[in-house]
Amino acid sequence: MFRNMNKNILLLLLCACGLLSLSILAGAAVGYGAGNGKIFDITHKITSELPIFNSKNGLGHFIRLVSSIKNGSLANESEFKLGTHTGTHVDAPGHFFQKYYEEGFDVTTLSLQTLNGPALVVDVPRNQNITAEVMKSLNIPRGVHRVLFRTLNTDRRLMHKTKFASDFTGFKKEGAQWLVDNTDIKLVGLDYLSVAAYVDAAPTHLIFLRSREIVLVEGLTLMESRQGSMVHCLPLRMVDADGCPARCILIA
Ligand SMILES: *[C@@H]1O[C@H](CO)[C@@H](O)[C@H](O)[C@H]1NC(C)=O
Ligand SMILES: *[C@@H]1O[C@H](CO)[C@@H](O)[C@H](O)[C@H]1NC(C)=O
Ligand SMILES: *[C@@H]1O[C@H](CO)[C@@H](O)[C@H](O)[C@H]1NC(C)=O
Secondary structure, X not given: OHHHOOHHHHHHHHHHHHHHHHHHHHHHHOOOOOOOOOEEEOEOOOOOOOOOOOOOOOOOOOEEEEEOHHHOOOOOEEEEOOOOOOOOEEEOHHHOOHHHHHOOOOHHHOOHHHHEEEOEEEEOOOOOOEOHHHXXXXXXXXXXXXXXXXXXXXXXXXXXXXXXXXXXXXXOHHHHHHHHHHOOOOEEEEOOOOOEOHHHHHHHHHHHHOOOOOEXXXXXXXXXXXXXXXXXXXXXXXXXXXXXXXXXEEEO
């Protein structure tokens, strides 16, 4: 193949290769650059089997073709219908506060700064919900703004079971209050459909969302993400939405 190639093109190619390897070396030197960090996808696939809060039957059919090549259309095109709290998703302040809903605190008002940046993945004790004592025992230092809590929910593979499990692990209201009072955490991520334990659903959400500074990310998959230092979470910029599915990744 090289035999037929014009000498100038070959030279250009060699230069390009040289530049490329130089930039890869430079990237490695600063531990940053062209795809160095391993990316963990911490977003669940949206499938009809996904569990839905308080439902036995899960998500079910949610997408359908409205025009298709098979039927003579130029292209395939589908429509989907999803609850705003489907799968891996964020909560807006308007989710639990009527006042905030009326004032327009929807998902478009959530801070991208909070949704993206250095994060800790923290394992919580498997034998209880997240109480004030549990939060205290985790010793999360001041200055940590984003924490993804991995719980028994991950071990139980709850997000992979269609039937909703109300006995999932989540924050008890005193645990949420302890976090608000004693840490700098502004992004709270958890591995089931709600950050709040079932029995404290309303009070825990109210405590977290009251200041409008804390962003809740629910339904994460944290199975493989043992390490990870940067989280990126991007919900759709959907006006009036009290929640929204988001694509979340963790970069090691
Ligand atoms: C394609 O055509 C068939 C037969 O008319 C109809 O039943 C089906 O719903 C159509 N599907 C789409 C995606 O248009
Ligand atoms: C397009 O739609 C047809 C059904 O009309 C389906 O069989 C096919 O897989 C679709 N193609 C793509 C690329 O989605
Ligand atoms: C957490 O709380 C739920 C009720 O919201 C309860 O069913 C469950 O057993 C608790 N989990 C643990 C590990 O104690």
